[in-house]
Amino acid sequence: MAMKGVLRPGFVxxxxxxxxxxxxxxxxxxxxxxxxxxxDGRVYLRAFDEFDRHSVVLRPDDDAGxxxxxxxxxxxxxxxxxAEKLAALNVKTEWIEAGEQPGLGRRLRVHMPTxxxxxxxxxxxxxxxxxxTHNPELYRxxxxxxxxxxxxxxxxxxxxxxxxxxxxxTVFDFVVAEKLDNPAGEPLALFMSxxxxxxxxxxxxxxxxxxxxxxxxxxxxxxxxxxxxxxxALYNVAVDIGPTxxxxxxxxxxxxxxxxxxxxxxxxxxxxxxxxxxxxxxxAEEVGKAIFYYEKKLNETFLPVLT
Numbered sequence: 630m631a632m633k634g635v636l637r638p639g640f641v642x643x644x645x646x647x648x649x650x651x652x653x654x655x656x657x658x659x660x661x662x663x664x665x666x667x668x669d670g671r672v673y674l675r676a677f678d679e680f681d682r683h684s685v686v687l688r689p690d691d692d693a694g695x696x697x698x699x700x701x702x703x704x705x706x707x708x709x710x711x712a713e714k715l716a717a718l719n720v721k722t723e724w725i726e727a728g729e730q731p732g733l734g735r736r737l738r739v740h741m742p743t744x745x746x747x748x749x750x751x752x753x754x755x756x757x758x759x760x761x762t763h764n765p766e767l768y769r770x771x772x773x774x775x776x777x778x779x780x781x782x783x784x785x786x787x788x789x790x791x792x793x794x795x796x797x798x799t800v801f802d803f804v805v806a807e808k809l810d811n812p813a814g815e816p817l818a819l820f821m822s823x824x825x826x827x828x829x830x831x832x833x834x835x836x837x838x839x840x841x842x843x844x845x846x847x848x849x850x851x852x853x854x855x856x857x858x859x860x861x862a863l864y865n866v867a868v869d870i871g872p873t874x875x876x877x878x879x880x881x882x883x884x885x886x887x888x889x890x891x892x893x894x895x896x897x898x899x900x901x902x903x904x905x906x907x908x909x910x911x912x913a914e915e916v917g918k919a920i921f922y923y924e925k926k927l928n929e930t931f932l933p934v935l936t
Contacts, residue, residue, distance in 0.1 A: 635801050635823045638830070639701035639753065640683060640730075641783055641844045643891050644690035644936075648672065650888040651687050658860055658885075659846055659893065660774030661685060664756070665731060673731065676777040676846065677768050680759040682732040684780040685844075693889040694936040695841035697746040698783050698830070699736065700801075700823075705751050708737045714800045715739060727752065741796065743787025744838025749801070775857035775895050777846035782828055782896075784842040786835035786935055793832055794819055803830070806902040807877050807909040809919055817913070820877060827878035827899040833932075840935040843884060843892035850897050854881050857895045861885055869930055875899075876922040877911060884931070891936050 645651035652672060655661045661674040664683045673683035681701070688696060702708060715722050721740035725748065727733065734752020741747055758769060787793075794816075797803035806827055809818040811834070820828035833842070848854060854872050861868055861883070869892060871883030880899035886892055900909075911919040917926035 632824060633703060633802075634707055635749065635803070636701045636703060637824060638698065638780060638782055639681065639750065640686060640699040641780060642671075642686035642688060642696040642698075642730075643841075643844065643887075644692060644694050644696060644889070645687050645887065645891070646689075646691065646693060646889040648687065648689050654866070654887045655685065655687070656773065658774050658857075658864065658866055659777045659895070660772050661777060662758075662773075667731070671730075675756060676779045677770075677772045678760050678778045679780070680755055681753045682756045683730075686730060692936075693891050694839075695745070695783065695785065695844070695891075697738070697748050698785075699733075699748040699750060700829075701753060702749050702751045705734070708735070708749060708751055711749060711800055712737055715796070718796065718799070720796055720800075739796070741787070742789035742792040743785060743832060744840075745785050745787060775846075775848055775860060776853055777848060777895065779847050781845045781847040782826075782830055783844050784831040784833065786833045786840040786842055787838045788834065788836060790816060790819060790832050790834045794821065797821060797830075804902075804904055805908060806900075806906070807911070809877065809911045809916060810913055812913040818877075822902045825901050825903060827880065827902055835935075837935075841891065842935055843894045845894040845896045848895045848897050851881055854883060854895060854897050857883055869934070870921065870924075870928050873924060874922045876915075876919040877909075879922075889936075892934070 664673040670689045674685040725736040732754030736748040736750040803821040807820040811817040818833040867886045869884035
């Protein structure tokens with residue numbers, strides 16, 4: 630498939646309260662590797678099967694949550710063209726200079742009407758220990774922890790979801806693959822893709838802006854989900870729900886919290902998406918089954934607990 634424009638999710642930058650506890654979690658539970666540390670306290674990590682130098686940035690702070698999410702794009706020209714389209718829509722943007730994160734080029738930062746910051750960039754340094762490309766083994770060394778393959782997507786909460794969709798669709802060609810409607814039949818949650826994945830970002834309508842629900846990491850299969858659950862039981866990781874399965878996206882999942890209260894997900898499988906596919910829609914009456922297919926009901930923490 631020839632993907633143009635925005636290619637994929639590239640990174641997420643999260644705020645953590647205790648860096649050493651956070652690093653233990655992201656290394657030993659998810660299986661990420663530390664790439665580098667910055668003088669400003671940020672630590673950069675990557676999953677074993679990612680080509681770029683990092684995909685997760687942890688920043689020390691007094692409040693947990695997400696600073697920004699980045700998307701890798703095809704070219705610098707595409708960034709300039711996107712900036713012009715955003716200006717025509719009166720969307721607030723700014724340029725983040727190259728090197729603000731090591732190994733990344735300049736970033737077009739979009740201030741979304743939901744209160745979130747989305748960065749779009751083209752230049753990214755390759756990892757020195759990325760996946761092999763000549764007679765490639767499965768991996769350079771056996772993956773640690775849950776064996777996270779890559780950073781996969783984020784789910785965020787905020788107001789003006791329809792407006793956010795208009796920006797992402799009009800400027801960046803994101804397409805809604807699946808949605809959940811509220812009782813009035815209006816979109817409550819949009820699952821948007823710029824690839825063949827079930828979603829690359831999801832946004833839920835919420836009165837408070839800029840809220841973060843989870844960052845998701847792809848693992849291989851049900852066995853990997855089970856292994857992750859074993860690790861979480863062994864190390865007393867706080868689990869939200871799972872192992873279970875979604876109706877929306879069909880993904881197998883566990884939701885759990887890092888030591889700062891940021892929700893993580895390990896995710897396997899899921900439906901494929903192509904732009905000519907009909908839109909999948911869930912009605913409000915089926916929200917339990919849509920989110921947790923086996924339990925058919927929501928637990929007490931999944932929607933209200935955000936950072």
